[in-house]
Amino acid sequence: MGNVPGKLDEQGINTINANVPNANTSSNSTHTNSTSTNSGSSHVRNTRSSTISSFTGNSTRSSRQRRATSLVGSFINGATGRSRSDTAAINKNSTKKKNPKERDLLKEEHDKKLVVKYYENVDGGYLAPYGCHHREKLDYDADVVRKLIIDRKLAPFYIPLEDFDTNWTDQEIIKIFDSLTLHQAYIQDPEEFDDIPLGNDIEDYDEIISLVSMDQSLSKRDQKKLKSMIFKARLYRRRINWQEMENEIYFNGKLEAKNKNLPSDDLKLALYKYNGMECPICFLYFPGPMNISRCCLQPICTECFVQIKRHDPHFSHDEQNSEQQEDDPHLLISEPARCPYCATPNFGITYTPPIDRCTGIHGYAPKSYVSKGNQQGKTATETDAEHPTVTSDEDDNTSPSANVEPPSRRTSVSANDPSVVTSDMIRPDWESRLNKARLRLARKSANATAIHMSNRLVERRNINNDNAKDLEEEMIKHAIRLSLSDGN
Amino acid sequence: MSALPKRIIKETERLVSDPVPGIQATPNEDNLRYFQVKMRGPIQSPYENGIFKLELFLPDEYPMEPPKVRFLTKIYHPNIDRLGRICLDVLKNNWSPALQIRTILLSIQALLATPNPNDPLANDVAEEWIKNEPQAIKTAKEWTKLYAMNEVMD
Ligand SMILES: [Zn+2]
Ligand SMILES: [Zn+2]
Numbered sequence: 001m002g003n004v005p006g007k008l009d010e011q012g013i014n015t016i017n018a019n020v021p022n023a024n025t026s027s028n029s030t031h032t033n034s035t036s037t038n039s040g041s042s043h044v045r046n047t048r049s050s051t052i053s054s055f056t057g058n059s060t061r062s063s064r065q066r067r068a069t070s071l072v073g074s075f076i077n078g079a080t081g082r083s084r085s086d087t088a089a090i091n092k093n094s095t096k097k098k099n100p101k102e103r104d105l106l107k108e109e110h111d112k113k114l115v116v117k118y119y120e121n122v123d124g125g126y127l128a129p130y131g132c133h134h135r136e137k138l139d140y141d142a143d144v145v146r147k148l149i150i151d152r153k154l155a156p157f158y159i160p161l162e163d164f165d166t167n168w169t170d171q172e173i174i175k176i177f178d179s180l181t182l183h184q185a186y187i188q189d190p191e192e193f194d195d196i197p198l199g200n201d202i203e204d205y206d207e208i209i210s211l212v213s214m215d216q217s218l219s220k221r222d223q224k225k226l227k228s229m230i231f232k233a234r235l236y237r238r239r240i241n242w243q244e245m246e247n248e249i250y251f252n253g254k255l256e257a258k259n260k261n262l263p264s265d266d267l268k269l270a271l272y273k274y275n276g277m278e279c280p281i282c283f284l285y286f287p288g289p290m291n292i293s294r295c296c297l298q299p300i301c302t303e304c305f306v307q308i309k310r311h312d313p314h315f316s317h318d319e320q321n322s323e324q325q326e327d328d329p330h331l332l333i334s335e336p337a338r339c340p341y342c343a344t345p346n347f348g349i350t351y352t353p354p355i356d357r358c359t360g361i362h363g364y365a366p367k368s369y370v371s372k373g374n375q376q377g378k379t380a381t382e383t384d385a386e387h388p389t390v391t392s393d394e395d396d397n398t399s400p401s402a403n404v405e406p407p408s409r410r411t412s413v414s415a416n417d418p419s420v421v422t423s424d425m426i427r428p429d430w431e432s433r434l435n436k437a438r439l440r441l442a443r444k445s446a447n448a449t450a451i452h453m454s455n456r457l458v459e460r461r462n463i464n465n466d467n468a469k470d471l472e473e474e475m476i477k478h479a480i481r482l483s484l485s486d487g488n
Numbered sequence: 489m490s491a492l493p494k495r496i497i498k499e500t501e502r503l504v505s506d507p508v509p510g511i512q513a514t515p516n517e518d519n520l521r522y523f524q525v526k527m528r529g530p531i532q533s534p535y536e537n538g539i540f541k542l543e544l545f546l547p548d549e550y551p552m553e554p555p556k557v558r559f560l561t562k563i564y565h566p567n568i569d570r571l572g573r574i575c576l577d578v579l580k581n582n583w584s585p586a587l588q589i590r591t592i593l594l595s596i597q598a599l600l601a602t603p604n605p606n607d608p609l610a611n612d613v614a615e616e617w618i619k620n621e622p623q624a625i626k627t628a629k630e631w632t633k634l635y636a637m638n639e640v641m642d
Contacts, residue, residue, distance in 0.1 A: 281551060281585045
């Protein structure tokens with residue numbers, strides 16, 4: 001496995017860059033959106049206009065019209081008994097819905113990116129989380145986070161210590177480091193997957209799924225639920241396997257004395273002895289420097305930072321009482337995450353990378369790290385010399401102290417500051433999630449209205465033809481209103 | 489049952505070694521995410537001299553999700569319903585992972601001292617509180633005597 005680490009600098013980076021072709025552009029647009037959505041009514045209006053664009057994609061007006069006419073059609077057809085399938089077809093067109101297979105594949109891809117690989121390291125940390133928190137909330141954009149870590153805009157995921165004792169000797173610290181695993185131990189059989197038929201191999205997945213589909217004792221909905229649980233449970237098991245494979249690669253790497261991608265003893269000490277601190281949220285001990293909240297300058301580890309996100313779309317508190325408004329998709333809102341320490345909206349952090357510890361991707365080999373005090377005999381082999389951004393170890397004429405902390409920020413900075421990484425930046429899909437929730441609600445109320453109206457139509461038809469006509473007109477008007485309000 | 493995160497272990501240790509005055513939180517031996525809580529009613533409130541039992545549970549997602557807390561002792565309060573559920577913003581939308589068991593319990597104790605009938609959970613109690621506050625306070629005192637005088641702090 002000796003050549004795995006070497007490959008990374010070319011391959012790893014290229015795939016990362018390919019995956020996020022314009023991470024900067026997307027984060028900028030998130031900025032403008034979230035700042036303009038800070039207060040009250042302007043919030044609703046702003047997100048409304050963005051709703052249009054995401055509903056339609058290209059030409060707003062024409063597709064809105066298309067939507068209106070087809071909705072009218074479906075309402076009218078509803079009266080003659082064809083409504084439901086037609087509405088379903090329309091809904092399918094209006095949101096490019098991913099098919100279940102695609103969705104499963106995306107989830108799988110995502111989980112693969114959460115595997116910690118020792119040769120993907122930055123300044124002594126890694127690109128994937130250690131797993132301090134419950135895995136449910138690791139739904140951040142892994143490509144964005146990986147890139148931010150490589151760009152040194154976000155602290156890497158370090159392996160935390162449960163405790164740290166200042167009395168530990170260097171030898172003890174090195175020994176503890178060497179016993180650390182890349183990822184927290186997984187629970188082999190989580191309770192939530194009890195009684196889920198798993199099958200044995202990846203190949204028989206389709207077979208299990210088709211068995212579920214044929215099970216007449218289950219309703220369609222229960223079948224769907226069971227299928228998704230089977231998928232989840234199997235993915236979880238595979239995730240354990242993927243991590244175990246990487247653990248083994250790490251273990252084998254440690255057996256090679258000359259492995260350049262493993263940290264030198266000096267690096268281990270630099271990480272944990274001189275720069276460590278406890279994160280105020282998970283209470284675990286991490287190497288510094290930590291991310292600092294943009295508003296109140298409090299430290300937060302990356303493990304905790306990626307957990308903080310917007311609440312699911314909900315109705316704003318004031319409007320919650322009236323039942324009618326519960327139907328209005330535009331009153332569904334999603335507010336930017338708040339700072340956990342001071343509750344300032346639009347949570348974000350800044351990160352100043354360590355000055356003398358630029359190792360791993362876009363830096364020099366972790367093995368060659370020598371602390372300032374030991375630097376006389378240093379022969380740092382630059383693995384990536386063509387990167388001018390590397391704050392290298394040239395200025396070794398400074399203090400002899402083991403480590404130099406980068407100057408830390410003394411004032412708060414705005415969420416738009418280019419140095420800030422906001423919670424929205426690592427979950428750029430928050431807006432499409434909101435739109436989806438709105439669309440779901442719109443569909444639900446459209447269906448309810450259609451059913452209600454066609455019932456009335458059938459009733460009335462038996463009595464009076466004029467009345468039926470009135471009602472038909474009313475329905476068309478309603479349909480137009482509904483579809484227009486979808487886009488406004 | 490997932491492994492107990494360090495944060496929960498450390499919080500529990502600190503709760504035991506440095507308890508909050510008037511609040512006692514004891515983890516269940518079989519489930520260290522489940523706490524039995526005793527809370528003294530704040531002085532000069534209708535709950536004065538009462539000792540209220542609560543249960544507190546830390547879900548798997550804690551501290552990213554708030555603890556679940558419920559009164560076990562019957563209590564007459566506009567923000568606490570018949571099942572003991574508590575209407576408190578920090579237990580819902582305003583939860584922050586920087587808050588702790590300790591701070592949450594202190595917030596609940598503060599809620600006892602300052603009932604807020606305008607954001608009610610128990611509608612009938614809140615109504616009474618707005619319509620006839622002296623009567624409501626009298627009832628709260630009576631309930632305290634009836635239901636919250638059987639416990640002692642250890
Ligand atoms: Zn943390
Ligand atoms: Zn803050």
